[in-house]
Amino acid sequence: MAMTSLERPRPPFPPFNAETAAQKVRLAEDAWNTREPERVSLAYTRDSLWRNRSEFLSGREAIVQFLTRKWNKELDYRLIKELWTFNGNRIAVRFAYEWHDDSGHWFRSYGNENWEFNETGFMQRRIASINDLPINENERKYHWPLGRRPDEHPGLSELGL
Secondary structure (H helix, E strand, C coil): CCCCCCEEEEECCCCHHHHHHHHHHHHHHHHHCCCHHHHHHHHEEEEEEEEECCCEEECCCHHHHHHHHHHHCCCEEEEEEEEEEEEECEEEEEEEEEEEECCCCCEEEEEEEEEEECCCEEEEEEEEEEEEEEEEECCCCCCCCCCCCCCCCCCCHHCCC
């Protein structure tokens, strides 16, 4: 069966080393910071399985619907991901993102993700646990323009998160 343009391999591929695992994490962070559900969904297998908080999803269409709902609620979303550990085709990530709701209340959401990839670099499983902390606007730490986090912006460890 021929691959479609959506199914072209997505390097780096497992088994991961420290460099390729960190690359995969940054690629995911960059994609999520676009807040483009269709684009983000292309990093996952067609039948990818997710647990996000208490919600269970399967497949790209469900991922697009989920992310559309998410970013309609979580406004001015900015995310930082950091590699926690890796082994073979699995990566563990910790992350924090800042956002506000439609009434202007700010939050920092903290979490951990477990990722599992297939041999062509698509994520086939994502398990996320997330907690939301209300913050005052003056407590925000992410002030870059919407989109990709600048390379010179500190990561989670540097920010003490």
